Amino acid sequence: MSAIKGASVVIVGGGVTGLSAGWWLAREGVDVLVIEKGMIGWEASGRNGGGCSHHHSPLFLEEQRLWPKMDELLGYPTEFAGSRIRLASSEHQMALYGRALSNAARQGFKSEILDTRQIREFVPLAGDNMVGGYFYHFGGHANPHRTLQAYAWAMQDHGGRLMQHCAVTGFRSVGGKVTGVETERGLIACDHLVIAAGPHTGRLSAMLGHEVPMASARCEMVVTEPLPLMPYGGVDGNGLYGRQTLRGNLAYGGGPHEWLDIAGNAAPAKPTTPLMGHIGRRLAELLPKAAHARIIRSWAGVIENTPDGRPVIDRLDTQSNVVVATLSSVGFGLSPASGHAIRDLVMDGACSFADISSFRLARFAQLEPDWRELQGWQALAAEEALAA
Secondary structure, three states: OOEEEEEEEEEEOOOHHHHHHHHHHHOOOOOEEEEOOOOOOOOHHHOOOOEOOOOOOOOHHHHHHHHHHHHHHHOOOOOOEEEEEEEEOOHHHHHHHHHHHHHHHHOOOOEEEEOHHHHHHHOOOOOOOOOEEEEEEEEEEOOHHHHHHHHHHHHHHOOOEEEOOOOEEEEEEEOOEEEEEEEOOEEEEEEEEEEOOHHHHHHHHHOOOOOOOOEEEEEEEEEEOOOOOOOOOOEEEOOEEEEEOOOOOEEEEOOOOEEEOOOOOOOOOOOOHHHHHHHHHHHHHHOHHHOOOOEEEEEEEEEEEOOOOOOEEEEOOOOOOEEEEEOOOOHHHHHHHHHHHHHHHHHHOOOOOOOOHHHOHHHHOOOOOOHHHHHOOOHHHHHHHHHO
16 A cells, blocks of 8 residues: 555544544644545534534533634634524423523523513514523524534645545554554554544544444434514524524434444435424424425434433544544534534543543443443334434
8 A cells, every 4th residue: 555645643534523532633743644534524524513612512612612612713604693492382391491501500601581572582583382491691503514614624624635535444553552544545643643534433443453333324304494583593402403594494303313324334324204204393392483494405414422411522542642522413513512522532641621521431331232222223223213
């Protein structure tokens, strides 16, 4: 296998996590190369609701600090808009969604409880079926496609490199460190390696002796024809996440997952009619005055989920110069902060701005071999949910 120009840091995975890490490194003058088996953002990074409101994460404060600055920092538009509304059609949902209010309040962020009059004012497409809601003065939403491209361009502006349509086939190691990445195009030498390959992170880390446990699922979004713009584009509820685009389209997704068996460099998953209809029905319940709108397209990508649903950002015990990262299906919104955390682990050995000890791989040391079956994360579970 021939060798091609290496890099100080090679990042495997061209989604938002890998590209954000690449940008954080390149802006400090680090020689970085991002390798992507297809096109950047071709899976869940480009097919999500664009939410930026992860109050449950130790990266939350950094996420909220950075998002309002990202257009300026990157030099390209992300279409970020702050604040978020969540609607509840039952008292149970009000209690459930209220957890975000109390959790964010402990971290210094304000929220308001909305009555039905305010809901009609802020969310004109909502109906009279809502018992209440919340206005979160934090979080917000951005355009996944624009943000992804902004990371890539900004990284390249700082000297970082991007190699698309290049699958990784293996690694070379010497003395407990990875020295090179084997690809379809040849061997790429490196001093440090980051694996942020979404659903393929488990398979690739297993090649290095420490598999990141994960299960893959289809992530689907539906997009409606344009509708009159609401005062606030970020509206969640009824188990859905999404936003109204600047053009007026409603872009929404939200389970149930179709669990997949990803082998090798599998092609992206295509939309499936059962899920599209399921999401469309719940969107009509959330926003009844948009029920007449036609669904004009849908997207499907593949997301990865760890056994406890929490991210992994950690060094491998088996290879001291390798960082693995999976955000367990919430990567887009956390990407400004996760890229910063990965940069810190690569360059300094520890995260400088948050305690990310809960992201360590060691928590899975006693994981049962059949954990997927024990969780019920099988294709049959999705079929049963759709039939219900």
